[in-house]
Amino acid sequence: MDSREDLWADAMRAERRGDVAAYERLLGDIAEMLRRLIRGRFARLGWGGDDTEDLVQEVLIALHTKRHTWDADRPFLPWLYAIARYKLADAARRLRREARYRRDITPEHWATLFDTPTDDFDRAIGEIGRHLNALPSGQRDVVQALAIDGTTVRATAQKLKTSEGAVRVTLHRALQRLTAAASRDESSNSRGKR
Amino acid sequence: MRSFGDTNSLIKNLSGEAGTGHARAGMPLDRALLLAVAVALALAIVLVFLLFGVSDALLATMRGGPFQHKVASALLIAAGGFFLVRNAARPDGGRLPVLALLPGVVLLALGGVTDASGLPVLGRSGVSVPICLIAIVAVSLPALALIIAAVRKGASTRPTAAGIAAGLLSGALGAAAYALACKNDGGLFVAVWDSVGILIVAALGGAIGRRALAW
Numbered sequence: 001m002d003s004r005e006d007l008w009a010d011a012m013r014a015e016r017r018g019d020v021a022a023y024e025r026l027l028g029d030i031a032e033m034l035r036r037l038i039r040g041r042f043a044r045l046g047w048g049g050d051d052t053e054d055l056v057q058e059v060l061i062a063l064h065t066k067r068h069t070w071d072a073d074r075p076f077l078p079w080l081y082a083i084a085r086y087k088l089a090d091a092a093r094r095l096r097r098e099a100r101y102r103r104d105i106t107p108e109h110w111a112t113l114f115d116t117p118t119d120d121f122d123r124a125i126g127e128i129g130r131h132l133n134a135l136p137s138g139q140r141d142v143v144q145a146l147a148i149d150g151t152t153v154r155a156t157a158q159k160l161k162t163s164e165g166a167v168r169v170t171l172h173r174a175l176q177r178l179t180a181a182a183s184r185d186e187s188s189n190s191r192g193k194r
Numbered sequence: 195m196r197s198f199g200d201t202n203s204l205i206k207n208l209s210g211e212a213g214t215g216h217a218r219a220g221m222p223l224d225r226a227l228l229l230a231v232a233v234a235l236a237l238a239i240v241l242v243f244l245l246f247g248v249s250d251a252l253l254a255t256m257r258g259g260p261f262q263h264k265v266a267s268a269l270l271i272a273a274g275g276f277f278l279v280r281n282a283a284r285p286d287g288g289r290l291p292v293l294a295l296l297p298g299v300v301l302l303a304l305g306g307v308t309d310a311s312g313l314p315v316l317g318r319s320g321v322s323v324p325i326c327l328i329a330i331v332a333v334s335l336p337a338l339a340l341i342i343a344a345v346r347k348g349a350s351t352r353p354t355a356a357g358i359a360a361g362l363l364s365g366a367l368g369a370a371a372y373a374l375a376c377k378n379d380g381g382l383f384v385a386v387w388d389s390v391g392i393l394i395v396a397a398l399g400g401a402i403g404r405r406a407l408a409w
Contacts, residue, residue, distance in 0.1 A: 018213025027205040057204050062409075064208045066285075066349040068215040069223065074286060082285030086351035163211070165204030 009076040015067065030063065031056050034084065041088075055091050057169055062087045064163075101180060131181045139174035142167055223283055223348040230344035231276060234337030234364060238371035241333040246375035260379035263305050268370035268388065270298030275363030279341065282356035283348035290355065298366070299389075306385025313380030322378050323387055329375070330391030331398075334361075334368030338399055342406055350407045357403015358396050365395030 008029070014022035034056045042052065062083055070079045132140055138160075145156040146167075157164045221229070255261050274295035281287030317323055341360040350356040369388045378384065 015212045016216060020209050020212045023212040024205055024209035027209055028202075031201055031205065053201050057201055060201070060204060060208065064211070066409075069284065069347075069349040070286075071284075078288075079284075079286040082351045083349065086285065163204070163207045165200075165207050168200065168204070 005077050059084045059087045142170045143174045226344040226347045230340040234340045235367050237336045238333040238368050242371045242375050264373040265370050267298050267302035268366045272366035278359035279363050282359045283345040283350050285349050285351045302385050305381035309381030311380045315382045317378045317383050326387045327391050329372050330368045334364045334395045337364035337367045353407035354400050354404045356407050358400040361396035361399020365392035
């Protein structure tokens with residue numbers, strides 16, 4: 001009997017023996033399954049597929065960091081599905097928040113898009129610092145290392161004792177946050193001038 | 195927006211760490227939970243003695259029916275709470291066995307229903323209720339911290355429920371320990387205020403778990 005359950009549970013056991021190839025194949029298969037599942041779900045919600053890979057990676061990282069909590073005597077799929085559900089529900093909440101924010105951008109905001117950057121440079125730098133400080137410390141460390149100190153992703157991952165994939169995910173989130181904060185600032189500035 | 199290539203390189207990175215998961219994991223969840231419960235109960239008992247002293251009549255109290263009833267029902271509720279925590283702490287735990295709480299709750303309620311002592315539900319004195327509640331919550335707090343720390347060893351996909359379960363368990367442990375100092379033996383008093391104390395700790399556990407157990 002070579003059901004998905006058996007195949008994947010075997011691969012999980014192989015991972016515990018340090019079998020890199022089996023684990024890589026497993027993660028690839030799971031990524032493929034997630035990709036299909038998430039795309040279907042997004043289409044139904046009327047969202048684009050832009051964030052699909054983000055979510056796939058997020059679930060993979062969750063599975064990886066919690067893989068020791070799977071009890072090898074129990075079925076693997078229920079464990080995997082519960083973790084995927086948990087992470088995707090989280091992400092869905094976040095995406096909904098972001099979508100609401102994007103919708104809230106007013107026509108006035110678009111109108112002032114090209115006439116703002118006359119302000120002095122120093123203040124802009126100060127703003128960047130302020131936004132950086134508002135980030136959660138994990139994200140701040142990553143932005144600091146990559147964008148300000150100019151270290152490579154690999155070196156950053158080593159320094160922060162995490163994987164390169166995790167660094168990329170964190171950077172992506174931090175940039176989203178910074179973008180959101182920056183446009184929030186702009187819109188409140190332009191409203192203030194009126 | 196990221197591409198397949200990114201995901202593939204992530205998979206390469208992650209799979210390079212094959213075989214290292216268990217070394218980092220430390221104690222398995224079940225053992226961590228049991229250990230947390232044992233230490234928590236011991237701590238709660240020590241706290242009760244520190245806060246209320248050891249009464250001269252302790253041995254006589256412990257031989258009495260009311261004491262044994264209080265401890266038995268609290269420990270039964272704790273046992274039920276343990277199963278709830280255990281299931282809530284793992285992603286594949288399935289539906290929570292809420293019925294596991296039933297034996298303890300029934301025993302506690304029986305004490306209230308069959309109470310023939312004639313003691314008032316508000317206790318012997320005006321401060322009985324606040325003292326009882328504050329004591330149960332206070333001696334349960336270290337237990338709650340320990341049990342939530344143990345649950346973090348798992349991968350709870352329902353942090354609030356796991357927190358509430360941890361609160362029920364630690365509240366029941368606290369109630370069992372407080373029986374050593376509790377001077378109110380009325381069955382109704384115990385049934386009502388032990389329950390309220392445990393529920394306060396459960397609510398606290400839910401609020402804490404919601405944040406502390408999310409990942």
